[in-house]
Amino acid sequence: xxxxxxxxxxxxxxxxxxxxxxxxxxxxxxxxxxxxxAEAGEAGIYQASIVHPDLIVLDLGxxxxxxxxxxxxxxxxxxxxIIVLTAKEREEDKIAALDGGADDYVTKPFxxxxxxxxxxxxxRHVASSVQEPVLRFGPLVIxxxxxxxxxxxxxxxxxxTEYDLLKTLATNAGKVMTQRQLLQQVWGGHHYESDSHxxxxxxxxxxxxxxxxxxxxxxxxxxxxxxxxFLSQD
Amino acid sequence: xxxxxxxxxxxxxxxxxxxxxxxxxxxxxxxxxxxxxAEAGEAGIYQASIVHPDLIVLDLGxxxxxxxxxxxxxxxxxxxxIIVLTAKEREEDKIAALDGGADDYVTKPFxxxxxxxxxxxxxRHVASSVQEPVLRFGPLVIxxxxxxxxxxxxxxxxxxTEYDLLKTLATNAGKVMTQRQLLQQVWGGHHYESDSHxxxxxxxxxxxxxxxxxxxxxxxxxxxxxxxxFLSQD
DNA sequence: AGGCTTTCTCGCAGAACTTCCGGAATCCCC
DNA sequence: GGGGATTCCGGAAGTTCTGCGAGAAAGCCT
Numbered sequence: 001x002x003x004x005x006x007x008x009x010x011x012x013x014x015x016x017x018x019x020x021x022x023x024x025x026x027x028x029x030x031x032x033x034x035x036x037x038a039e040a041g042e043a044g045i046y047q048a049s050i051v052h053p054d055l056i057v058l059d060l061g062x063x064x065x066x067x068x069x070x071x072x073x074x075x076x077x078x079x080x081x082i083i084v085l086t087a088k089e090r091e092e093d094k095i096a097a098l099d100g101g102a103d104d105y106v107t108k109p110f111x112x113x114x115x116x117x118x119x120x121x122x123x124r125h126v127a128s129s130v131q132e133p134v135l136r137f138g139p140l141v142i143x144x145x146x147x148x149x150x151x152x153x154x155x156x157x158x159x160x161t162e163y164d165l166l167k168t169l170a171t172n173a174g175k176v177m178t179q180r181q182l183l184q185q186v187w188g189g190h191h192y193e194s195d196s197h198x199x200x201x202x203x204x205x206x207x208x209x210x211x212x213x214x215x216x217x218x219x220x221x222x223x224x225x226x227x228x229x230f231l232s233q234d
Numbered sequence: 235x236x237x238x239x240x241x242x243x244x245x246x247x248x249x250x251x252x253x254x255x256x257x258x259x260x261x262x263x264x265x266x267x268x269x270x271x272a273e274a275g276e277a278g279i280y281q282a283s284i285v286h287p288d289l290i291v292l293d294l295g296x297x298x299x300x301x302x303x304x305x306x307x308x309x310x311x312x313x314x315x316i317i318v319l320t321a322k323e324r325e326e327d328k329i330a331a332l333d334g335g336a337d338d339y340v341t342k343p344f345x346x347x348x349x350x351x352x353x354x355x356x357x358r359h360v361a362s363s364v365q366e367p368v369l370r371f372g373p374l375v376i377x378x379x380x381x382x383x384x385x386x387x388x389x390x391x392x393x394x395t396e397y398d399l400l401k402t403l404a405t406n407a408g409k410v411m412t413q414r415q416l417l418q419q420v421w422g423g424h425h426y427e428s429d430s431h432x433x434x435x436x437x438x439x440x441x442x443x444x445x446x447x448x449x450x451x452x453x454x455x456x457x458x459x460x461x462x463x464f465l466s467q468d
Numbered sequence: 469a470g471g472c473t474t475t476c477t478c479g480c481a482g483a484a485c486t487t488c489c490g491g492a493a494t495c496c497c498c
Numbered sequence: 499g500g501g502g503a504t505t506c507c508g509g510a511a512g513t514t515c516t517g518c519g520a521g522a523a524a525g526c527c528t
Contacts, residue, residue: 095350102355159484207508
């Protein structure tokens with residue numbers, strides 16, 4: 001579950017050691033994260049303020065200022081998850097960082113797999129507010145999370161089967177869905193060609209509720225002998 | 235989910251070793267947490283469903299079932315923060331637990347100060363997610379902190395179940411809550427689809443107390459065949 | 469006793485399924 | 499190339515059935 005549907009989440013790395021930065025950058029980019037870097041505290045704070053990362057990996061041992069100060073300064077205005085990465089193993093340091101606003105504390109040497117897992121945990125916490133699967137086709141809006149369908153700004157009431165059918169058509173917009181595919185997706189079990197009349201009924205219902213002129217469909221086009229296709233644009 | 239302001243947060247400890255349990259219990263109680271205990275997996279899942287803890291400390295090495303299974307079972311219906319506490323240091327175990335729904339992973343032997351700090355971090359997350367403890371929907375005001383509901387300025391008396399149901403609906407305003415989700419959130423993990431009559435009863439009670447015209451709901455909308463949705467606007 | 473929760477029954481509205489029929493396109497045969 | 503037969507799609511009935519809501523009554527806790 002990534003945050004941004006297209007690319008991965010934006011991650012800012014604040015670390016002064018070039019080889020660690022390089023390692024983190026390469027590995028995280030391989031996992032489709034969008035990486036920004038800073039090699040000092042002030043630069044890190046500045047970067048955080050302009051790129052608005054979804055997560056920050058912060059090394060506490062910085063040349064220009066204390067990592068704890070960086071933490072505090074960022075926490076003054078942002079609640080972005082911060083994973084502290086450091087060589088300091090003393091418990092007081094861990095407690096200070098965690099109570100200072102850090103969301104996790106990983107000591108070097110660290111396993112990259114574990115760090116990735118902890119990054120996923122931190123991103124999971126904010127994921128709900130960022131993820132928003134909404135399909136838009138001109139005047140038609142399908143909100144999969146809220147299970148809402150709007151046409152020209154007003155809500156359209158759909159029965160469960162109607163909604164499921166529209167959803168499978170719209171998520172595969174552009175390509176033809178065979179009758180068999182639709183029957184299996186929407187009705188689930190093993191339905192045969194004889195049941196394809198169900199489809200015509202519910203396609204009819206959908207067109208009646210969505211199309212202005214059901215004889216000239218804007219959204220659902222029938223592909224004779226094959227199935228149906230959801231048009232991405234007029 | 236709510237952190238109780240008077241006493242500390244409720245913490246459930248699931249661990250089979252009596253001395254560890256004792257140590258955790260005494261220390262956490264000294265920090266004014268409200269402690270519940272379970273010494274096996276099944277018992278832990280059951281406890282979690284009835285005491286609704288604000289946080290769970292889970293030992294992965296349990297006698298009756300795999301700790302990972304406990305994790306998964308609880309995650310089926312609850313998003314309570316879970317801190318895994320274990321002797322397993324292998325990176326694959328950490329990754330599996332974190333990706334399996336754990337919020338943190340602490341290996342034994344552990345420093346009690348660090349564990350406490352990590353508990354504070356986890357609790358901070360749920361506290362910040364309920365940043366606005368007062369929900370307002372037109373004439374309806376729900377004060378989550380005081381467990382109080384007002385309609386048109388006058389107090390509405392709700393039973394515990396009615397309040398819990400309203401709370402879960404209102405905190406997820408806009409999106410559909412399936413009957414299964416509602417049953418698991420409000421009643422705990424043991425209820426299945428067959429118990430959906432409960433829902434209808436209590437939805438009826440809520441509508442009778444909140445809606446002027448229960449046949450034309452302003453707040454609680456039923457989504458036939460799916461569940462219910464709390465309307466964000468009139 | 470009183471309130472809260474659970475259980476049960478019943479009526480009803482709407483959804484799902486079924487059947488029948490008309491119209492359009494295609495194919496086939498002459 | 500034209501006419502009939504076939505095929506396929508779409509609409510309009512009617513029937514069944516699932517799911518929701520309301521009322522009432524029986525446990526259960528304080």
